[in-house]
Amino acid sequence: MSELIIDRLQVYAVGPETARFAWAEGMAEQFMTNTLVRVTTRDGLEGVGAAASYSETGFDRAVAETLRHQLPLLLGQSAHEREALWQRLHDLNLPKAPQAHSAIDIALWDLAAKAAGLPLYRMLGGRRSRILSYASTPLLPSVEAYLEFIDSLQSEGFTAVKLHCWCRPDRDLPLVRAVHKHAAGGLSLMLDVEQRYSREQALPAARLLEELGFIWFEAPLVDTDLEGYRELRARVDVPILPAGNWILDLRSIAQAIERGCWSSVRVDATIAGGITPTLKVMALAEANAMTTELQCWGYTLTQAANLHLMLARGNCTYFEQPVPYPAFEAGSLDVIRTDAEGYVHAPPGNGLGIRVDWEATEAASFLRYEITGDPQNVDLTVKED
Numbered sequence: 001m002s003e004l005i006i007d008r009l010q011v012y013a014v015g016p017e018t019a020r021f022a023w024a025e026g027m028a029e030q031f032m033t034n035t036l037v038r039v040t041t042r043d044g045l046e047g048v049g050a051a052a053s054y055s056e057t058g059f060d061r062a063v064a065e066t067l068r069h070q071l072p073l074l075l076g077q078s079a080h081e082r083e084a085l086w087q088r089l090h091d092l093n094l095p096k097a098p099q100a101h102s103a104i105d106i107a108l109w110d111l112a113a114k115a116a117g118l119p120l121y122r123m124l125g126g127r128r129s130r131i132l133s134y135a136s137t138p139l140l141p142s143v144e145a146y147l148e149f150i151d152s153l154q155s156e157g158f159t160a161v162k163l164h165c166w167c168r169p170d171r172d173l174p175l176v177r178a179v180h181k182h183a184a185g186g187l188s189l190m191l192d193v194e195q196r197y198s199r200e201q202a203l204p205a206a207r208l209l210e211e212l213g214f215i216w217f218e219a220p221l222v223d224t225d226l227e228g229y230r231e232l233r234a235r236v237d238v239p240i241l242p243a244g245n246w247i248l249d250l251r252s253i254a255q256a257i258e259r260g261c262w263s264s265v266r267v268d269a270t271i272a273g274g275i276t277p278t279l280k281v282m283a284l285a286e287a288n289a290m291t292t293e294l295q296c297w298g299y300t301l302t303q304a305a306n307l308h309l310m311l312a313r314g315n316c317t318y319f320e321q322p323v324p325y326p327a328f329e330a331g332s333l334d335v336i337r338t339d340a341e342g343y344v345h346a347p348p349g350n351g352l353g354i355r356v357d358w359e360a361t362e363a364a365s366f367l368r369y370e371i372t373g374d375p376q377n378v379d380l381t382v383k384e385d
Contacts, residue, residue, distance in 0.1 A: 002115055004079035008040040009071045013367035015059035016330035016360075021138035023164035024194045025171070028056040034299045034331060035063040036361065037071070037103040039111055041079065047111025048356055049305070051099030051270035052298035064367050066100035071371050079108045079115075086276045098248065098271050105274025106305045110351040120351055124279065124312030130343040131310050133319040134160035134190065136297060143175050147182050153323065159342035160188035160215065160318060167196035169205055176205075180212045192218040195243050199228045203235060210238040216263065216293075219243035229261035239263035244295055248272045250280055257288050268295035269305045278309055286315045296320035300332035304352040307336060311346055319344045331361045 020029035053060040113120040202220035216239040223246035244266030265285040269278040294306040310316040333355040347353025
């Protein structure tokens with residue numbers, strides 16, 4: 001068995017020219033950066049991980065610049081020792097861009113699964129090979145636009161839709177009623193208000209969603225308002241989920257579960273530190289009879305990391321499918337799309353199972369560098385466009 005000793009690391013901060021979206025009123029259309037980490041071993045095996053980041057005024061360099069200081073610690077180390085490497089990179093001083101740590105960990109798991117000759121979900125446990133998906137919409141200009149978009153989604157096979165909306169109750173609640181009436185029981189529905197409601201706004205909205213039979217109400221309050229979440233959940237029966245972007249570490253999640261703040265746990269492996277800690281989060285949720293509804297908003301590699309976790313474990317009910325498709329598929333030769341029955345399937349290859357279009361990735365990279373050499377004498381080369 002190969003020791004998987006790491007001797008080359010490459011970073012690509014990629015800013016593809018794709019359609020841009022917002023998911024709340026007052027939010028500019030977002031630049032979505034895809035930062036990739038490519039790990040190569042002495043015997044030529046390779047793993048890739050990636051994470052998306054979002055900004056209003058231009059593509060984001062923060063994740064790539066954070067990686068510049070983390071990656072030298074991997075040189076000469078074995079990708080088999082993922083837990084040890086995760087702990088080594090876990091900085092207890094000040095917070096850093098969390099996607100950096102995540103992308104590294106995902107790349108190491110991709111590498112290890114490829115070396116084992118297995119799809120990642122099977123290496124992690126292999127509970128199933130497909131899962132129902134929901135279409136996760138961007139912000140659209142009008143109720144009529146949502147209804148038209150939902151018709152097209154249903155025609156493609158979707159059986160569930162999550163609405164990203166204006167995040168203003170005076171506009172959102174009429175939308176919710178209109179979509180519910182239009183769907184006429186033919187769709188499972190969720191609402192995500194992106195942490196933008198007050199406690200006073202969230203309660204009547206939750207009661208309406210309960211009345212209409214929505215599957216869940218996502219991010220009604222800022223993630224850190226745990227008392228607000230606890231109070232809201234105690235007063236309604238519709239499932240209440242956090243955004244999943246701010247409370248990421250295992251101990252804090254355990255405390256929120258103990259206080260009864262959420263109906264399900266929600267994180268994203270590309271933000272929460274990678275595969276290694278997200279497996280623990282899912283186990284913690286399962287031990288408390290809860291599902292873990294993982295985020296998948298982002299490019300194909302982001303989707304794939306979370307999909308493999310869902311397929312490996314049984315306590316996740318839906319895959320989040322960002323739509324429209326093309327904007328989220330840049331740089332990948334293999335893509336993840338919902339089938340005519342409303343399911344997504346495991347990618348066909350080993351590891352993450354996603355082949356990267358390296359020519360397109362390099363062409364769209366605005367920052368690129370490579371780290372090689374002896375761990376004590378790092379050779380850092382940088383190419384910037």
